[in-house]
Amino acid sequence: MSIWIRKAKLVLFALILVGSSLLQTGCGFKDIDKRLFVLGIGVDQAKSKGNRYKVTLKLALPSGSLKESTGEMYSYLTKESTKIADAIRQLKTQVDKEFDFGHLKTIVIGKELLKSDLSEITDIFLRRRDFQRISWVAIGEPTAEKVLKTEPKSEMPASVALFNFFAETGVESPYIVNTYLFDFRRKMMEHGIDPVLAIMKVDKKRTKMMVNHSVVLAKDKEPLELNPRQTKVFNILRNNLKKAELIIKKEDLEYIISIDSLKTNYKILTSASSGPVIKMNVDLVGIIEESDHYINSKRLTELGDYAGKEVEKWIQDLFLHFQEKKVDPLGFGLRYKATRLHKKNLFTEWEQEVYPNLKLDVTVNVGIKSTGVIE
Amino acid sequence: MSRYFYYLTFINTIASLVASMPKILLMNREGGAIVSILISIPLGLVVCYLIGRFYQAFPGKGLPELMDDYIPKFFKILFLLVIGIVWFAAGLLSVITYSFFIKRFLSPNANLIYIVSLILLFIYYGALMKTKNILYVLEIIFVLAAPMILLLISKAFTNNYFEMDFVRESIMHIQNYPNYNAVCAAAFIFWGPANLLIFNRVLKKKQSMTWKSICTIGLVGTIVLLAGYFGPIGMLGFESIGMVVNPGMTTADTMVFRYGIIERVLFVALMFFLTITFASILTHWHVAVEVFKKVVYFKKLRWRKHNLTPHLFLIVFWITSVKVVTYLTEYQLVKYTSYFYNIFPFLLSAMLLVFWVIRRRAKA
Numbered sequence: 001m002s003i004w005i006r007k008a009k010l011v012l013f014a015l016i017l018v019g020s021s022l023l024q025t026g027c028g029f030k031d032i033d034k035r036l037f038v039l040g041i042g043v044d045q046a047k048s049k050g051n052r053y054k055v056t057l058k059l060a061l062p063s064g065s066l067k068e069s070t071g072e073m074y075s076y077l078t079k080e081s082t083k084i085a086d087a088i089r090q091l092k093t094q095v096d097k098e099f100d101f102g103h104l105k106t107i108v109i110g111k112e113l114l115k116s117d118l119s120e121i122t123d124i125f126l127r128r129r130d131f132q133r134i135s136w137v138a139i140g141e142p143t144a145e146k147v148l149k150t151e152p153k154s155e156m157p158a159s160v161a162l163f164n165f166f167a168e169t170g171v172e173s174p175y176i177v178n179t180y181l182f183d184f185r186r187k188m189m190e191h192g193i194d195p196v197l198a199i200m201k202v203d204k205k206r207t208k209m210m211v212n213h214s215v216v217l218a219k220d221k222e223p224l225e226l227n228p229r230q231t232k233v234f235n236i237l238r239n240n241l242k243k244a245e246l247i248i249k250k251e252d253l254e255y256i257i258s259i260d261s262l263k264t265n266y267k268i269l270t271s272a273s274s275g276p277v278i279k280m281n282v283d284l285v286g287i288i289e290e291s292d293h294y295i296n297s298k299r300l301t302e303l304g305d306y307a308g309k310e311v312e313k314w315i316q317d318l319f320l321h322f323q324e325k326k327v328d329p330l331g332f333g334l335r336y337k338a339t340r341l342h343k344k345n346l347f348t349e350w351e352q353e354v355y356p357n358l359k360l361d362v363t364v365n366v367g368i369k370s371t372g373v374i375e
Numbered sequence: 376m377s378r379y380f381y382y383l384t385f386i387n388t389i390a391s392l393v394a395s396m397p398k399i400l401l402m403n404r405e406g407g408a409i410v411s412i413l414i415s416i417p418l419g420l421v422v423c424y425l426i427g428r429f430y431q432a433f434p435g436k437g438l439p440e441l442m443d444d445y446i447p448k449f450f451k452i453l454f455l456l457v458i459g460i461v462w463f464a465a466g467l468l469s470v471i472t473y474s475f476f477i478k479r480f481l482s483p484n485a486n487l488i489y490i491v492s493l494i495l496l497f498i499y500y501g502a503l504m505k506t507k508n509i510l511y512v513l514e515i516i517f518v519l520a521a522p523m524i525l526l527l528i529s530k531a532f533t534n535n536y537f538e539m540d541f542v543r544e545s546i547m548h549i550q551n552y553p554n555y556n557a558v559c560a561a562a563f564i565f566w567g568p569a570n571l572l573i574f575n576r577v578l579k580k581k582q583s584m585t586w587k588s589i590c591t592i593g594l595v596g597t598i599v600l601l602a603g604y605f606g607p608i609g610m611l612g613f614e615s616i617g618m619v620v621n622p623g624m625t626t627a628d629t630m631v632f633r634y635g636i637i638e639r640v641l642f643v644a645l646m647f648f649l650t651i652t653f654a655s656i657l658t659h660w661h662v663a664v665e666v667f668k669k670v671v672y673f674k675k676l677r678w679r680k681h682n683l684t685p686h687l688f689l690i691v692f693w694i695t696s697v698k699v700v701t702y703l704t705e706y707q708l709v710k711y712t713s714y715f716y717n718i719f720p721f722l723l724s725a726m727l728l729v730f731w732v733i734r735r736r737a738k739a
Contacts, residue, residue, distance in 0.1 A: 129479050132639055133628040169633065182629040183536060186612030190541070240535060331540060338543035341550060342405075 033062070035100040039074070040162045042144030043084060043121055044110035051080040053121070054110075055087035056145040057099070058162070076149055084124045101130045106162040107137045107181065108144040108200065114215065114223045119188055126185055133182040136166040139199045139215055150206045165200070165211050174232045174244040175212035191347050192333025194218040196234065199225070218327040230321070233314045236282070237330055239264050245289060246366070248307045253293050257307055257368060259286035268336050268358075276354045278319075278332065280362040282311065287370045295375060300368045308364040319360045328355070376427065376588045377578050380568065382513040383658065384423070384592055387567030388599050389524055390655035391560075393648045394472050395712035397603040397622045399560040404608070404616065409549050411557035412600050418558070419565025420593050422723055426568045427584035429730040432737075435579040438572035438729075439669040445736040446729065452670055454729065458572070459666040461715075461722055463692060466659035468712050470494060471700050473652045475708070476624060480645055491700050495693050497653070502660040503685055507577045509661050516654040520647045527644055528602045530630055537609045544613045545605070559716040565596050566723065570658050573665045620705055623648075664688050 042056035059075045077094060081087035092099065107125060109118065125131040140147035148162070155161045164170030166178040177198040187195035199213040214231045216224040226234060235241050244259045266280035288295060288303075295303070322328065336350045400408045433441060442451045474490045482490070501512065531537065571578075607622035610629045619625045627644035637643055667688050676683045703711070 129483065133625070134631050134639065167633075180536065180629070182611060186538075186541075186610075186615050189615030189618075190612045191614065193540075331538075334538075334540045334544065338540040338547060340547065342544075342547045 030098050034097050036060075036095055036097040037100050037103045039103060039160050040106045040108060040148050041101075041104060042108040042110065042140060042148045043113065044140075044143045044145055045112040045116075046080040048080055050082070052082050053084055053087060053113075054078060054080045054145065055084055055091070056148050057088075057091060058148045059095075060103075073155075074151065076145075078145060084121070101128075102132075104131060105135045105160075106166070107135055108140040108147050108162075109137065109197075110144040111139055111141045111199070112143070114139065114217070118217060119185075122181065122185065122188075125181055131181075133180065133185075135181050136163070137179050137181055137184045137197055138166070138211070139197050141199050141201045141213075146202050146206060147200045147209065150202045150209050152209055153207065161209060165209070166198070172243060173212075174235050174241055175228050177214040177231060177235060178240075188217070188219075190334060191219075192328065192335075192337050192350070193331035194327050194329045196226075196329045216322075216325075216327045216329045218325075218329075221325070221327060224322075224325050224327055229314065230318050233311075233318045234329065236262055236284075236311075237264050237315065237318075244284075245286075246284070246307055246311060248303075248310050250303070250306050253291065255291040255295070255303065256289045257284075257286045257304075257366065258289040259284045259366075261285040266332075266335070268332065268339065270354065276358045278358060278360050278362075280315070280360060282315070282362065282364040283367070284308075284311070284364065285367040285369060288368060288372050291371075295371050297371055297375060300371065304366040304368040307366040307368075311364040311366065312362050315362050315364070316360060319362075323355065323358065326355070332358070376431075376582050376584060377580065379510045379514070379574070379578060380427070380571070380582070380588075381591070382510065382517045383570050383574060384565070384567035385521070385595055386513055386517060386651060386654045386658065387570070388564045388596055389521070389648075389651045390469060391564045392524075392599055392603050393476070393621075393623045393652065394469060395709045396560045396564065396716075397607060398620075398709050399713050399716070400557050400600075400604050401607060401616050401619075401622055403554045403557040404545055404613065405548055405551070407548075407551035407553045408557050408604065409546060410551065411553040412561050412604060414553050415558050415561035416565075416593065416597060416600070419562040419596065420589055422562075422727070423565045423568050423592060424584060424589055425727055425730070426566075426571060427582070427588070429734065430568075430571045430575045430578075431582040431584055432734065433575070434581055435576060437574075437576040437665075438726075439666065440576070441733050441737075442729070445733045454725070455666050455670050457722065458726075459663050459670060461718070462659050462663040462666065463695075464715055466498075466656045466663065467692075467696055467699060468708070468715060469652050469656045469659070470498075470696050471703060471708055472712075473649060473656075474700055475705060476621070476645065477649075479621075480624065480641065487700055488697050491696055492693075494653070494656075495696060498656055498660060499689050499693065501657045502664050502689060504661075506574060506661065506665070509657060510574065510577065512657065513654050516650050520650045523643070523647045524651070527627065527630075527640065527647070528598065528606070530640070531602065531606045531610060531626060534630060536629065538612075539609065541613045542605045542609045545608050556713050556717060559720055560713065561600055563716050563719060564599055565592060566719065569723065569726070570662055572726075573662045574658075660689075660692060663692075 037060045038057050039060050040058040044054040046052055046054045055078070057077045059077065061072055061075050077091045079087040079091045081090060088099065109121060113121065152161050165176060177196050179195060179197055184195045184197070187193050194216055196214050196216050198211050199215055201210040201213065212228040212231060214226045216226065232244065236244055241262050244262060246257045246259060248255055248257065263283045264280065266278050268276065268278055270276045333347065333350050333355065336354065337346060340346060400412070403411065439455060470491060474487060474494060477490050478485065478487055501509070603623065607616055607626045610626045611619060616622060624641065624644065628639065628641040630640040632638055632640055664685050668684060673684050
């Protein structure tokens, strides 16, 4: 008798297990061959009247195996509308599969849109859960559409150039400013720090992409473009680099120092007697990579000190540039707020009295450890 | 203390990290959240200590049994009824919070009722287990999930994008007066031992609540509070954090496992916090069922040799959850969770009063 009950229980248990597997069809699951993976999205100024945005999607075309794929790797879709979400909805009617934004890692914004409110454009990417907050944001020149449609020769399937520029798993360069979506957002909303985005430039033939310029997007101010050297100095100062190189010219000797350890720290001092001062300390350590003359190891300290003086000049220039244009991508205002007890008009005080009169006192220590393999 | 005491405490602590605790603290970021945190730590620990001390005097006995002996029957029933409802509400809030997460991040097309029912299917079985077995479940879940959650917390604080200046800016708002909502939400993370009112039945060995155990709980609690408050601020910015609906999960989405199997930390965090929340719901509803059993018990409701009263309670729980989850919006959820945290101190004071009476009468 008890054996029967036990057996019946076992059968019942098995039935429940099988039965519950039938329930699993929910969740709106779609197979991978019914999905289209979006790799990049570009937002441009609309050309037609009444519309605001022109949305471009870069779609990965599925192929049997990576080795066999010789044909097209990507497909592009474009649509104009007043809202980005609406454009995407309309694009859905042009394809037979469901868009999947799970692999979207780069958002490119057209250069013409720089003057409009970027928080409105990024709103959908922050509001919808399937866009990653860890996707990269960049500016496309001349348009986002052209940047997306560029396929560099080095691009292989599953190794998208748009991602590799920023992800630091591919190329690493001091000229590339990589900004995550969440990083862009927090700097856009916070007073006292302004976001910087990289500019992706495409040549006329659309075979090459270049990322070495960047642009500072301060609130209610004209976008301020930074040239490659300014971009590099900015990158050094924001403490997010692992490597950089300095080209130094001393009389007839031109040498390149490859820096592999960077550290910047600064303090804002406000005393009544001397006015507000930033005391900044930059430590750079590296080795000589190229030189057009023989370099004696005994001269390393001297060359390092000289390089330090040069870098100090670059930093001063950049700082004055920022100060003149009243932008603050390095977050001095944030640091000011972060080191003073909060009161009501602390930030207006910073904006109107402190920042315009701020002086930069920078010391750059360049340590050259070696002349490389040869002297 | 027995290691199970710590599991009970820490599961409650970690589960708060994804519930509305960070949101409530962050809503008060310009109005005394930091002072509230500083107040809540000693407050939470003192209550935690008192609860631990009380139960160590009565090993192997739950609060309902002790009340049988020393408290008038009418008052006992009333008190247990309130406790049962509050504990049910605690579990309910976790169920709803988490089903919202699952709906938002994991399967946006699934029906909310379906998600809740699926969670409750397992809770139904779990809450009816023996008290001792629940402690074993807690142990397994804690041992598996806690190291990963510690890794996530340390990742939040050590990654390159964690901006110390945002954190410092938030500390510069220290001069504001504390806020009651924030104090309650923060202190709640230390009050896991309140579950001992049922679980003490199976902790039969003599316990001792020492300074060491209080320090351990204090340390873990402080880490969790700091992670819940400063983690989102450091990653999402001080001024824009107010616009985020679930600070905990959104912060997880700002991190990357660059060479991990799953790159987006969000999904990893969701899975591990789901297990912890599951354990938390399990403990709360087990306590609720056991307490309700002391209040209402139908002796005639039998089938074969089982009494079906606990099933009845759980079916009521199930129906209420499904009703409430379709009715609540996310904003209301935070508001009601805040109310829940706010009434908890009163309940605990009543409980401490009952403890005091029981101890006096037990000595006499």
